[in-house]
Amino acid sequence: MITWNNLDTLASFKELEKVERVNLVEAMTGESGAERVKNYSVPMAEGLTYNYAAKQVDDKILAALAKLADEAQLAEKFEALYNGEVINTGEKRLVLHHMTRGQLGEAVEADGVDKRAFYTEQQAKIADFANKVHAGEITNGAGEKFTTVVQIGIGGSDLGPRAMYLALENWAKKNDTFKMEAKFISNVDPDDAAAVLNSIDVAHSIFVLVSKSGTTLETLTNESFVKDALKNAGLDASKHMIAVTSETSPLAKSDDYLAAFFMDDYIGGRYSSTSAVGGAVLSLAFGPEVFAQFLDGAAAEDALSKNKDVFKNPAMLDALIGVYERNVLGYPSTAVLPYSQALSRFPAHLQQLDMESNGKSVNRFGEPVNYPTGPVIFGEPGTNGQHSFYQLLHQGTDIVPLQFVGYKNSQMETDVVIQDSTSQQKLCANVAAQIVAFACGKSDENRNKNFEGGRPSSIIIGEQVNPGSLGALLAHFENKVMFQGFVWNVNSFDQEGVQLGKVLAKRVLAHETEGALKVFSDLLNI
Numbered sequence: 001m002i003t004w005n006n007l008d009t010l011a012s013f014k015e016l017e018k019v020e021r022v023n024l025v026e027a028m029t030g031e032s033g034a035e036r037v038k039n040y041s042v043p044m045a046e047g048l049t050y051n052y053a054a055k056q057v058d059d060k061i062l063a064a065l066a067k068l069a070d071e072a073q074l075a076e077k078f079e080a081l082y083n084g085e086v087i088n089t090g091e092k093r094l095v096l097h098h099m100t101r102g103q104l105g106e107a108v109e110a111d112g113v114d115k116r117a118f119y120t121e122q123q124a125k126i127a128d129f130a131n132k133v134h135a136g137e138i139t140n141g142a143g144e145k146f147t148t149v150v151q152i153g154i155g156g157s158d159l160g161p162r163a164m165y166l167a168l169e170n171w172a173k174k175n176d177t178f179k180m181e182a183k184f185i186s187n188v189d190p191d192d193a194a195a196v197l198n199s200i201d202v203a204h205s206i207f208v209l210v211s212k213s214g215t216t217l218e219t220l221t222n223e224s225f226v227k228d229a230l231k232n233a234g235l236d237a238s239k240h241m242i243a244v245t246s247e248t249s250p251l252a253k254s255d256d257y258l259a260a261f262f263m264d265d266y267i268g269g270r271y272s273s274t275s276a277v278g279g280a281v282l283s284l285a286f287g288p289e290v291f292a293q294f295l296d297g298a299a300a301e302d303a304l305s306k307n308k309d310v311f312k313n314p315a316m317l318d319a320l321i322g323v324y325e326r327n328v329l330g331y332p333s334t335a336v337l338p339y340s341q342a343l344s345r346f347p348a349h350l351q352q353l354d355m356e357s358n359g360k361s362v363n364r365f366g367e368p369v370n371y372p373t374g375p376v377i378f379g380e381p382g383t384n385g386q387h388s389f390y391q392l393l394h395q396g397t398d399i400v401p402l403q404f405v406g407y408k409n410s411q412m413e414t415d416v417v418i419q420d421s422t423s424q425q426k427l428c429a430n431v432a433a434q435i436v437a438f439a440c441g442k443s444d445e446n447r448n449k450n451f452e453g454g455r456p457s458s459i460i461i462g463e464q465v466n467p468g469s470l471g472a473l474l475a476h477f478e479n480k481v482m483f484q485g486f487v488w489n490v491n492s493f494d495q496e497g498v499q500l501g502k503v504l505a506k507r508v509l510a511h512e513t514e515g516a517l518k519v520f521s522d523l524l525n526i
């Protein structure tokens with residue numbers, strides 16, 4: 001039987017707190033460091049590897065973390081989730097995003113339908129639609145082919161799909177699977193929509209309106225903005241727009257769209273990249289086969305996440321080490337640092353995934369928790385970050401645990417040899433150097449030049465960013481966040497914290513303000 005308990009009530013957590021801390025400088029220096037790099041490593045799916053040699057853990061701490069995983073019933077809770085229990089207690093919903101890419105457990109029926117069949121049916125419809133667009137069977141009003149796809153959406157209806165598109169754009173060009181350029185409009189700032197519209201040929205563009213709820217102010221405003229532009233160009237908006245939404249949303253039954261594809265309330269926005277939300281834009285941009293490879297990569301990583309043995313379950317291990325850093329070592333933030341330009345928006349996606357999921361101060365029963373939960377997440381691709389905020393990471397007063405991601409090969413395979421090394425080798429040399437510099441430091445009599453070291457990091461290493469490895473990487477982080485939510489006993493699948501600001505903004509626009517809100521409204525000329 002599953003029991004949901006707060007972290008600080010677990011005996012294994014109390015034991016974990018008592019285990020002697022690791023001196024990372026000593027552990028990572030010399031032969032012991034070399035051994036750790038060889039041994040503290042777990043295979044992931046699609047040729048990825050999770051290496052935690054430079055984390056502040058040793059065999060004793062890892063054994064204590066394994067006990068914590070058992071006592072917190074992490075594997076059992078994941079099993080309950082994918083078998084259709086109401087894990088999202090706040091909204092009384094199932095949590096089924098894994099089902100968009102495979103069948104991990106039993107068939108799940110909800111709202112009178114087989115959910116796996118529903119998701120695959122939507123995928124098939126999207127694939128058919130995308131193929132017809134590419135073949136010129138679905139065209140604009142003048143019978144001409146669409147050349148550009150523009151996604152209109154925000155939060156989970158933007159960040160994941162945008163990050164995935166950017167991750168695969170150059171790979172698809174190199175591998176001859178690039179079908180259409182994609183653009184994204186998210187911000188209600190009129191300059192966002194205006195700039196995108198100025199950069200495209202509207203007459204040959206197909207717009208994907210993405211909103212699960214169908215009520216998001218920014219998205220509906222941007223839809224009107226785009227419809228206006230289409231009208232001004234003498235075009236019929238309904239011949240240029242498709243919708244991705246839930247069947248219960250106000251958008252679902254509208255005639256304003258060329259086609260509509262569905263996800264449902266059991267897929268949170270930030271977990272929706274593998275649903276119709278990511279499926280529509282990615283299938284149009286790269287073709288349905290590429291999207292299917294991406295799903296297969298995610299499914300393979302999900303399968304690993306079922307493993308009860310934490311040392312064979314990279315997402316669970318990553319989650320537990322993160323909990324140790326947050327709740328025992330007291331580190332308040334985590335940086336995600338992909339050494340890959342393709343992953344330029346991946347940290348932004350992880351920000352929403354992690355912080356909207358686990359930025360909670362009550363448990364899943366609505367009672368306050370007495371321990372820190374989700375960390376602040378930020379990041380930038382390396383080496384750009386090195387020339388920006390790494391100063392603080394190396395010598396600042398806070399210790400920030402780091403999650404590096406690096407690949408042996410570039411996507412475009414166009415490179416140059418300067419001073420005996422390629423750019424790709426320089427990129428990889430930097431990530432290796434950073435891990436050791438952060439962990440081991442370097443003493444110097446000049447305090448200003450002294451590096452304390454002891455700054456923990458992990459790295460996920462892969463061959464190349466491609467559809468399969470990207471799917472695996474995405475699923476790894478989704479499952480990591482889920483496991484951490486289980487450990488903290490929070491509901492990772494609602495987001496009540498975003499509501500208050502929305503309500504107040506509506507009041508400002510209706511001129512129903514007083515006090516500070518009124519003065520700020522006046523200052524901003526609303």
Ligand SMILES: O=P(O)(O)OC[C@H]1O[C@](O)(CO)[C@@H](O)[C@@H]1O
Nearest residue numbers: 155156157211212213216269498
């Ligand atoms: O897809 P929708 O319903 O427009 O929601 C967009 C985003 O808004 C949020 O609800 C937060 O405001 C996110 O969780 C979600 O990803």
